[in-house]
Amino acid sequence: MKYIFKFPDIGEGLDEGTIVEWLVKKGQHVESGDSLVTMETDKVVADIPSPKTGTLVTLFGKEGETIHVGDALVEIEIEGVEGEAAIAEVEKGSDMEAIEEEGAGVVGTLEIAGNSAILSSSNEGVDDAVEDKxxxxxxxxxxxxxxxxxxxxxxxxxxxxxxxxxxxxxxxxxxxxxxxxxxxxxxxxxxxxxxxEQLVEVEPLSQMRKTIAKNMIQSKHNAAHMTVFEEVEISELDRIRKKYKDQYAADGTKLTYLAFIIKATALSLKKFKSLNSEMDMENSNMIYKKYYNIGIAIDTEKGLVVPVIKNADKLSIVEIAAEIQNLSEKARTGKLAMSDFKDGTFTITSYGSIGGLFAVPVINYPQAGILGIGRISKQPVVKDDKLDIGLVLPLSLAVDHRIADGGDATRFINSIMGYLAEPVTLIF
Amino acid sequence: MTIEVQKYDLQDYSIFESSKEYDYYLWHPEDRYIILGRANNPEASLETDLVEADQVKVYKRPSGGETVILTPNTLVISVKVKIGNELNTQKYFKEINDKIMDALSTLGVKDLSMKGISDISIGDKKILGSSIYLRKKTLFYHAVLNISESIEVISKYLKHPTKEPDYRKGRSHKEFVTSLLTEGYKLSVKDLIPALNTSLSLD
The missing domain is CATH 4.10.320.10 (E3-binding domain)
Known part of the structure; x- marks a missing residue:
């Protein structure tokens, strides 16, 4: 597997440093703890040790260049680490000591690129952080x-x-x-x-739980969450699914509601670019992505994982269904690779299969939104001014209100509902 | 004329090469030395004409931070710690500065605090600046404590630094830097060294 080592906060609470000298070369084998690069911040010149043993594939940045905390420093190829071991490696993070210091933020923290992980922000205003009267x-x-x-x-x-x-x-x-x-x-x-001891049970946090906790807090601290709730009647979609599901089941593909929802979401993202974007505050830019990769939250015994269905807009509903099946199986058996987690642009979480109706999902930061899928149930609905029984799907859309206004969010969810209410439109 | 900048090899640096896990060195300079930070250059940091005229020796240390002047009225405090792969330099700035402040407190110095990234101040005026060099899993901290040096000397040789902590707020050397003597503490090296020995010897 490839491991991206990012420039860590070395404890001053500053968010940038200068590359003084590279101590290694591309292609060189390094052991964990070997010095990679000499970095300079305001008061410190420090050799940064490698967090992993492996071969250096890429060195990012030139001597004299100023980089920010969280920017990639090196890419390390870790030989013989794939599948479940790759996930374990992600969860393990680093062999380096990650130390939490009051007022200094988390330091020495190492991250894997592409899993939506963001380094803890440095403490600006050093006066306040450091001052110790x-x-x-x-x-x-x-x-x-x-x-x-x-x-x-x-x-x-x-x-x-x-x-x-x-x-x-x-x-x-x-x-x-x-x-x-x-x-x-x-x-x-x-x-x-x-x-x-009799009243409570103390259990150490797993690395996965720590990662989930950190990402959730990261999202809550950085995004302005706003949620829209809706219900859509999907009897026609249900009819089509039932008509074809046995046919595809014979081919080994389970045609789920989720496949239709992912397709509807991907097509709607193409129409509302703000929902498929991220905000780059550091450089005062909006980044609109022209690819539509949908993360699907999967509940596993070890915790929540979010593998990504790539280019969902270009896949047929059956292909999406097959990919959901593939990723779910890999998640259950612990065989998801780093590449399965990378480059998501929007996330769908489907808690309805367990039982919830509505929720306020936490955005998979820095993405702009997340769609929650509730439990499908038969409900009284009005069709042609007559009371009927309809199949109703509850939807909860959480967006980053910094990026998407209420109108954008509502129009976006209306678009998804339109596709789901008239699923034939998903084909054309 | 170009100022000759020598590689930092003053006596306190010897502890960096020692085999001890923890060591410290208190050095009372016998002469004036100007020490550039790793990224500083003489033209940007020094009043070069005056430095040359007075034949003050100029060195460049391997650590970060801005240019300082060592004089017989200052005390250099250097600490070396082997720290493995740890990168939490702020922890060490704080621990070592705490020990120094403990020592000064025992001598009656009041209103001490750590400000900016790694300064020690009395009120909002700086009396000690420090920096760290971390190499080969060994951390080298060094600081200059102004016992009684006139700020006129600092202003004479050093230009306004290229970077400054927030709490400096653009103040000149004269407005920003102080000494123990100026603050009313008539302490000599003979007072300071035993107190620092006690404090820095602690776990």
């Missing part, structure tokens, strides 16, 4: 002896009031503190109910 500082002054005694007794020296010069914590202060038993106590009320 003495008045609020809680670290105690102490003699080396008292620190050693505190360490031996398991006492947090910062909780001990010092009686020495300038409030310095002395050895006797530590001993008095330890004797007084000023340690955390379990309250009697909670003790009577049961121990902490």
């Amino acid at each position: 003495r008045e609020v500082k809680t670290k105690s002054l102490a003699t080396p002896v008292s620190r050693a005694v505190a360490k031996d007794l398991g006492v947090d020296i910062n909780n001990v009031k010092g009686t020495g010069p300038a409030g310095r914590v002395m050895k006797d202060d530590i001993l008095r503190y330890a004797e007084s038993g000023s340690k955390p106590k379990v309250s009697s009320s909670s003790a009577s109910v049961g121990s902490v």
Whole structure:
């Protein structure tokens, strides 16, 4: 697999650095930890170590060039890592230490390109981030002896009031503190109910859960979410699907509602370019994509994955159905490759198969929108001024309101509904 | 005339090559030295005519940051730490600056804070600047503490820096930089070194 290593925030909270010197060459084999490049930020000159062992396929940027945190530095070919191992590699992230420092953001974080992952933004306004006024500082002054005694007794020296010069914590202060038993106590009320171990189960976060959490927060922090809800009557689509599903099932293809919805969405994206775009705030640009790759959220035992159906606008409904089947099978068996996740331009999440009607889906940032598919159900509908039974599909469209106005979002969902209500239009 | 810029090989740099996991060096310069940041050049950073006239030696250090002047009225504080693949330089700026501020606090210096990326200030005036060089999994921090140097000396040789922290707000050297003496602390190297030894020796 190929691994894109991006320039990490090296802890100053600055968002750019200058390439001082490349220490490696294209085609060179590197071990994890080998120095790749010397970078300079405002106060730091640092060698950046390779996060992976492999062969360097591409070096991005020239000496003297200024790049931003999150820009690609090198592409590393990691030999013999494909399929499930590739996903594990993505989830693992890096062999480097990723450290969270209060006020300094996540540093040393390494990302794989193409999975919609964005590096944590740096803290601008260093004054606020770094400033550490003495008045609020809680670290105690102490003699080396008292620190050693505190360490031996398991006492947090910062909780001990010092009686020495300038409030310095002395050895006797530590001993008095330890004797007084000023340690955390379990309250009697909670003790009577049961121990902490009995009341809760603590489980370490998996890398996938961490990645999901980070991406969700990234989206919520960066996009202005706005959601439109609609219902569309799809009895005609249901009739067509039922008519042909056995025929295609014989060929091994499961003709699902989702295939029609993806096709309708791709065709609608071609009409409303703002929904197939992303906003590049850094360069003050809008990027309108002229390819229509639809991510489909798949619920797996390990968590949510979003593989991508490429060029959905150019595929027939049956081809889309086959691709959904293919990606779902790979997701279930853990065989999705990095390429399966790349370059999505819009996402569809289909929670209706489990039971929800409407939702407020979280946009797969930096995409401009996500369509939620609810549970299809029979509902009373009015047709030709008569009450009838119709098959109703609930839709929830969340858009980034920075990019798409309410009118755009509504016209876009109307377009999807039009295709689904009259599915013959999906063919022409 | 072109100013000769020498590679940084002053005595504090020796700890970078030592085999210790952690080491520090306190150095009281016996003369005036100008130290350019890695990306600085004499023409942009120095009043070259005056530097040449006074025959001040100019060095270029491997670390980032702006140009500084070392004098017998300053103290150079250098720390070396082996850190593996970690890249969290801000953590080390903070930890080491905290130790320095601890030492100064024990000597009665008040209103200390860390400002900008890695400065130590009294109020909103800078008394210490620092930078980091990270190579071969070894971090080299070095800082200059202004004990009693006149700001006139700094202004004489150094131009306004090409980059400045937000809190400087365009202030001149005279408005922005201060010394312990100017702030009312009559501390000598003999006072400072024992306090720093204690603080920097701690875990």
